[in-house]
Amino acid sequence: MDLETVRTCAAVADAGQFQKAAAELSITQQAVSKRIAALERQLGVRLFTRTPRGVEPTIDGQAFLPHARELLRAADRALASVRADRRPLRVDVINSRGAASGLLRDFHRAHPDVDLDVVMLFDVDTAVAAIRSGAVDASFRAVPAPGHPLPEDIAAVRVLDEALHLLTGPAHALAAARSVPLAGLAGHRIWMPGIVPGTEWACYYDDLVAEFGLTIEATGPNFGSDALLDTIADTPALATFMSEQTRLVWPAGHGLRRVPITDPTPVYPHSLLWHRDNPHPALPALRAHLTPRALDAPGTWTPPWTRPAEPPHPGH
Incomplete structure (x- = not known):
């Protein structure tokens, strides 16, 4: 599973909008849409549904997000363990x-x-x-x-x-x-x-x-x-x-x-x-x-x- 795609999913959930998530990730809104679509195809479920104010996680998205965030925390810990300026x-x-x-x-x-x-x-x-x-x-x-x-x-x-x-x-x-x-x-x-x-x-x-x-x-x-x-x-x-x-x-x-x-x-x-x-x-x-x-x-x-x-x- 591509970690940048997982990170994009978490950013969209936090921001509530593809546009805001794109700004936080310094990528285009189109790139955000493509990453979410690719992740949904890989998982075989819809992760977000559109609302008048933007998007919100579906039931499957709500089930997936806690695990996605743990994946990201594990990746951050793995990076910190080999970066001399960030580890004990x-x-x-x-x-x-x-x-x-x-x-x-x-x-x-x-x-x-x-x-x-x-x-x-x-x-x-x-x-x-x-x-x-x-x-x-x-x-x-x-x-x-x-x-x-x-x-x-x-x-x-x-x-x-x-x-x-x-x-x-x-x-x-x-x-x-x-x-x-x-x-x-x-x-x-x-x-x-x-x-x-x-x-x-x-x-x-x-x-x-x-x-x-x-x-x-x-x-x-x-x-x-x-x-x-x-x-x-x-x-x-x-x-x-x-x-x-x-x-x-x-x-x-x-x-x-x-x-x-x-x-x-x-x-x-x-x-x-x-x-x-x-x-x-x-x-x-x-x-x-x-x-x-x-x-x-x-x-x-x-x-x-x-x-x-x-x-x-x-x-x-």
Whole structure:
């Protein structure tokens, strides 16, 4: 069914006259008549009947018009979904409670006129594929993780290093500590269900374990943050890593403790990724808002693949 013919039918019904509808559509009255006649032939019914003041819908026309208007609304939504200047800015974050989501909330407060769609994709490969296909405009990820090189058409800039804390229950051996050196976690069981081998966050923790001799257990099903907090609260032998800016609420009876980690402090590196040819008008504002914060600060640790390459020595 031709949408312009359907649009003409709706315009005639609204205007009550072929002449007024023609003026609103910027076409001739003859063109309006031809479109309505063609639609009536296609449907096999009369849509309008003439009156002393113009035209009005027949019973069949009245039955057809609500569906015609819905067709037009669906067409408008379809167009808006692919027009960068009319659709929300779609941004992927690794989770809804972490630092990246906080950065987006800050951006929204600074730019309340920008519509945002926030999505959560699985890993960096899924995020890059979505950026390249246009399904999302940008993503917060740790890059370039081993085995996950970025294509040349994907740009990335590191925007935030987020410190990790140790989260313990009240009976854990380190619960009363004001801080704990990273090397002091060796021998303690750190439970982090949900780490998927090969993902960028798994690469991060693999390097952390290798460099400092830690024990991270990813065994058991991942029932979500509430179940994780319940287990940590009730199991003195277990602790977990929790990002400093992760927003969680737990029952007062859990008695959970956040213990800062020092010497060095492990930080999770967040980079913003986007397609170099993305035309969304709000994307430059998002990039400008995300000025890099606390990158490679003294006393912090990140995996080697997140650090800038050292310049070559003279003579090399």
